[in-house]
Amino acid sequence: MDQKRIPFNKPYLTGKEAHYMYDAVYSGKISGNGKYTQKSQAFFEDRYGFKKCLLTSSCTDALEMAAILLDIRQGDEVILPSYTFVSTANAFALHGANLIFTDSREDHPGIDENNIEHLITSKTKAIVVVHYAGVAVDMDKIVQIANKHNLYIVEDAAHAIDSFYINKKNEKIPLGSIGHLAAFSFHETKNIISGEGGMLVINDEKFQRRSEIIWEKGTNRSEFFRGEVDKYGWVDIGSSFLPSDIVAGFLFAQLEHLDEIQEIRRSIWNTYYKNLAEINSCKFDLPRIPEYSTNNAHMFFLVCKSSEIRDKLIGYLKENHVQAVFHYLSLHKSPYFKNKYKGKKLYYSDLYSDRLVRLPFYNELSYPEINEITDLIREFDEKY
């Protein structure tokens, strides 16, 4: 018997992945910064107006590049949400930053914009926002705070491909284009995937030259290949942040079908929402998309009224061979950080840690399967 008839995630193929991977191999260049790396970077620059894009081995790597570019050193403070993936924190901790965790919003797991300013000190260097589930943080407020205190903004846009902030003039601004730097993920659970993979977006021009150097292991190799210098050497610290062009080939095949993928995912999201709204449950809340954000249908989550309900719901779905999962655990309470944390209780971060549940979400999830899942949730709602 298939124990997970409906898994939480299934990687999706558009069809040309193998073709492009093979083409990369036969082109004779499968290390980083090959044809498909450049095509993928150009895709993002053209479509979203990102100033400069560099593919990386992971979103984690992109965040580490951000920490190096911002010259994060021992004692610098970085403000970030506690309800996020460990990489948001690790990237800055690895370079000696003191992590200043803050809370999520009441209506959404994203950072609470009104819970930042009192944490700023003379040592604060950056605010790292996470567009949780692809839903925008209120970026006008963040930009205002950052400008006032002369801070850098890093957008952790791991979930946020093809999502937008809607400003007061009703303009749609692509997420990832607002911060000085932004990081995207192409991990197998994301809308667009390459197994592991990520991208750094460099919007502030002053970081552009150095970003390329750090990416190329601290060398000016890219300038050399463009003929701008006559030899290349070690000019800065850096690492190997480039993915193989095989991985970039896989990614580019996905990017060519971005609109189609987004349409499928929005349709899945809307079906979930419609079915679950009909239940009108007092055991869980549906996700809320604030008026200043679009919905890129990265995930579908419920927020249960208690951790007990959440755990029972996951258990009930599991008994019925549907894999639902919880998500982050507040980082300020983690084994690594709990003794270092000096701040106040982060109510909503803990609430989402205890109560949020993510439902299966992948492009091949069929309508009958969604209906089956939402019927199970209805049964659960009635039974417990």
Add this chain to the structure above:
Amino acid sequence: MDQKRIPFNKPYLTGKEAHYMYDAVYSGKISGNGKYTQKSQAFFEDRYGFKKCLLTSSCTDALEMAAILLDIRQGDEVILPSYTFVSTANAFALHGANLIFTDSREDHPGIDENNIEHLITSKTKAIVVVHYAGVAVDMDKIVQIANKHNLYIVEDAAHAIDSFYINKKNEKIPLGSIGHLAAFSFHETKNIISGEGGMLVINDEKFQRRSEIIWEKGTNRSEFFRGEVDKYGWVDIGSSFLPSDIVAGFLFAQLEHLDEIQEIRRSIWNTYYKNLAEINSCKFDLPRIPEYSTNNAHMFFLVCKSSEIRDKLIGYLKENHVQAVFHYLSLHKSPYFKNKYKGKKLYYSDLYSDRLVRLPFYNELSYPEINEITDLIREFDEKY
């Protein structure tokens, strides 16, 4: 006209790369630590007796994991050769180490074992050796020095797959199994490739648990999936060092043909050597393999009698559509480091920077092509 009839490098396919990449995709798990990651790691553990292996996105990443495991901090000193790739240095510099560069051997670009001990201070934490061209550093001497001064040994084995140190008892000890930690590369120019890619070997048991945590972004996720803990969380600093299982699938296809690949490469190396020895040139020296090392035929290089001869030789081959290249530039003289360097002149490091030339080397290089290259070198030798 084909400008580079004989390129310096061509990635080689064994045949099953696409099959395994596809299998990884269809298995539904293309992020890190999937089936092919585990098969590849087991291959190395079984074949070479490495205690624990973890695939990484690059050899650079493996070296960074080493720096994190050794808990390298601001002010720690690390001794390493100046004649090496930037990543050997960057990995430790990124974590605040002071880099103490030393010289190469007279007979070989590897670290001069007799030029280490006087550099050791109370701050020295590790010796990083590089098995240049897959030729062993004299590891008995290194181990003796490290034991005497209580230092860690990291083997940068980027070039050194399937190569061995031959000790006094005539035992062949696999390179990568001697240091506390070792790093391998599967970059497209190596004997075994995956585009970009690397591996950390953890020989010292005390690093094994933490290595897995750092690899998994500072979480104890691996223990969770083995059922050793009932939930996983943030327990340490870390990063995303895992390659996609697509990349691991490519790698595993190569590993299945390691013996065949090594046989081809040794044959190419021997043909180069035989042809070039016949020239008996006074313009260049042939590579020397010390009695304490095997030859894994990673590359074929010449050491010219002057930088002028080297540059002319590269130019002559280029005119004839053969791509030969120089290699490292002494790191202590790099734009990044020259003002930081306080040590003495590193004569042999500079000599190899100025005079070493690498000839085309890839598995599909035919005997007629090798003969053509060595004939061109003979012509050059006679003409200039």
